[in-house]
Amino acid sequence: MKQTPNLLAVIVWTKIEKEGVCVSKLIIAGRQRLGGTAAVQGAKNSALPILAATVLTKGESVLYHCPDLSDVDASLQILRYLGCKAQRSGSTVLVQSDGVCRHDIPDELMRKTRSSIVFLGAVLAAAGRARLSFPGGCEIGLRPIDLHLKALRQMGAIVRERHGWLDCRAPHGLRGAEIALPFPSVGATEDIMLAAATANGVTTVTNAAREPEITDLADYLNKCGARIHGAGESTIVIDGVKTLGGCDHAIIPDRIVAATLIACAAVTNSEITLKGVIHSHLGAVLPVFEDAGCSFSAFENELRVIPPAGGRLRPMKIVRTMPYPGFPTDAQAPLLAAATVAGGTTVFIENIFENRYRHTAELVRMGADIKTEGKFAVVDGVDRLYGAAVEATDLRGAAALVAAGLCAEGMTEVSGVKYLERGYENFELVLSQLGADIHKV
Numbered sequence: 001m002k003q004t005p006n007l008l009a010v011i012v013w014t015k016i017e018k019e020g021v022c023v024s025k026l027i028i029a030g031r032q033r034l035g036g037t038a039a040v041q042g043a044k045n046s047a048l049p050i051l052a053a054t055v056l057t058k059g060e061s062v063l064y065h066c067p068d069l070s071d072v073d074a075s076l077q078i079l080r081y082l083g084c085k086a087q088r089s090g091s092t093v094l095v096q097s098d099g100v101c102r103h104d105i106p107d108e109l110m111r112k113t114r115s116s117i118v119f120l121g122a123v124l125a126a127a128g129r130a131r132l133s134f135p136g137g138c139e140i141g142l143r144p145i146d147l148h149l150k151a152l153r154q155m156g157a158i159v160r161e162r163h164g165w166l167d168c169r170a171p172h173g174l175r176g177a178e179i180a181l182p183f184p185s186v187g188a189t190e191d192i193m194l195a196a197a198t199a200n201g202v203t204t205v206t207n208a209a210r211e212p213e214i215t216d217l218a219d220y221l222n223k224c225g226a227r228i229h230g231a232g233e234s235t236i237v238i239d240g241v242k243t244l245g246g247c248d249h250a251i252i253p254d255r256i257v258a259a260t261l262i263a264c265a266a267v268t269n270s271e272i273t274l275k276g277v278i279h280s281h282l283g284a285v286l287p288v289f290e291d292a293g294c295s296f297s298a299f300e301n302e303l304r305v306i307p308p309a310g311g312r313l314r315p316m317k318i319v320r321t322m323p324y325p326g327f328p329t330d331a332q333a334p335l336l337a338a339a340t341v342a343g344g345t346t347v348f349i350e351n352i353f354e355n356r357y358r359h360t361a362e363l364v365r366m367g368a369d370i371k372t373e374g375k376f377a378v379v380d381g382v383d384r385l386y387g388a389a390v391e392a393t394d395l396r397g398a399a400a401l402v403a404a405g406l407c408a409e410g411m412t413e414v415s416g417v418k419y420l421e422r423g424y425e426n427f428e429l430v431l432s433q434l435g436a437d438i439h440k441v
C-alpha cells in the first residue's frame with residue numbers, strides 16, 4: 001500500500017534539499033531601542049594564538065575569559081589531536097600539554113579555520129617538525145603566509161611547500177634571527193614569537209604588529225617563563241629559553257566585539273553600557289563614533305555609549321583601516337552598517353584586505369546607498385533601511401548585517417549565521433538581553 005509521506009518529513013527534507021543542510025538564521029524585528037548592560041567576551045584573536053602557545057609549554061595552563069566560538073573550538077580539537085588535553089568549563093579552558101606527540105595537523109582540522117596557521121611556529125618549535133595543509137584564502141582575501149615562511153627560514157627552518165602541504169623541519173632546532181617585517185602582519189608576528197620563545201639565541205622583530213592581542217600573547221608566554229620584551233611596540237626582542245611551564249591567564253576583552261556593540265547602539269539610537277572593556281584598545285574607534293555624534297563615559301572597566309542628541313548619526317567623513325593603533329579593519333563592516341543611515345556621506349578606505357566589502361551588496365538590498373571601487377566604499381546615508389532576507393559571507397560582514405537589521409523597518413532574516421558564530425559568542429542572546437527583538441531559527 002502506498003505510504004503517504006509524513007508532512008513534517010517532507011518539509012524538513014525539502015529544506016535540507018534546498019539548502020544542503022539545515023542552516024540556522026537570525027530573524028530580527030528592527031527599530032527596537034536597546035538599553036542596559038552587556039559584558040564583552042574574551043578576544044578571539046588573543047585566544048587563538050595563546051591556545052597555540054600552550055603547545056610550547058610543559059604543564060597545565062588555565063585560560064579565563066576564553067570565548068566559546070567555533071574558531072576556538074577548532075583550536076581545541078587541534079590541541080587534542082596533537083596530544084594535549086584540552087577541556088572547557090564555561091569561559092575557562094584548561095590545557096594540559098606535557099608532550100606534543102604529533103607534528104602534523106590534518107586537512108579537515110586546518111580547514112575549519114585558516115587562522116590555525118598560527119600553530120605552525122609553535123609545533124615546529126615544540127616538535128622540530130610541522131606538517132600542515134596550506135591554509136587557503138578565505139572570504140576576505142587571499143591571506144598569503146609568505147612573511148611567516150620567510151621568517152621561519154631565517155630562523156633555520158627548512159620549509160617545503162608542495163601539493164597543498166607545508167612541510168617544515170628544524171632538525172637542529174630554531175635559532176634566533178634579525179627579522180624585519182615589510183608589513184606589520186599580526187599572524188606573522190605571532191608565528192615568529194612562538195617559534196622564537198624557545199629558540200637558541202635572541203630574535204629581534206622590527207616593524208612588528210602592535211595589536212593588543214600581540215601584547216596579550218607575550219604576557220602569557222612571559223608568565224610561562226619566556227623572555228619577550230617590547231610587545232606592543234614596533235620592535236620585539238625574544239630571548240629564547242630552554243623550557244616553558246604552564247600558567248594561569250585571563251584573556252583580554254574583544255575590542256572588535258565592543259566596537260560592534262557600539263555600532264549596534266549607534267544605529268538604534270540607544271544608550272548602553274559595556275562591561276569588561278579596555279578603553280585604550282578602542283583608541284582609534286571611539287573618535288570615529290564621536291565624529292558621528294556619539295559620546296562616551298568611561299568608568300573603571302565599563303564604557304557607557306550615548307547616542308547623538310538629535311537621534312541621527314552624522315557622517316564619519318573618511319575612515320581608513322590601518323594596522324594598530326589605527327582604525328581596525330575588523331570594525332570596518334559594523335561601522336559601515338552604521339554609516340548607511342548617517343545624515344551624509346562617509347568614505348571608507350580598506351587598506352588591509354582586498355575583498356572586505358562583500359556585506360555592502362546585502363546592505364544595498366536593505367535600501368543602503370553604497371558604491372564600492374577597489375579599496376574604496378562611498379556610503380551616502382539614507383533616512384531608513386528596510387528589512388530583507390540577506391546572506392552573510394564572512395565574519396564581520398555578518399555582524400554588519402545584524403546591526404543593519406536592528407535599525408531597519410520591518411523584519412530582516414540573516415542567513416550564514418555560522419560566520420557570525422566564528423567570532424561572536426551568543427550574539428543574538430547578548431542583543432536580546434539589551435532589548436533587541438532577535439532570535440535564531
Ligand code: EPZ
Pocket residue numbers: 044045048115141142143144145146147148149183184185186187188209329330352353354395396423
Ligand atoms: C589577523 O589576521 C586577524 N586574525 C584578523 O582578524 C585581522 O583582520 C588581521 O589580523 C588584521 O588585524 C586573527 O588574529 C586570527 P595580517 P592575519 O597578517 O594575521 C598580508 C577577524 O575578523 N599578509 O596582519 O591574517 C595579508 O594579506 C580576522 O577576526 C601578507 O601579505 O592578518 C593582509 O593584507 C579577519 N603575507 C595583511 O598582510 C603574510 O605572510 C594583514 O594581514 C601575512 C599577511
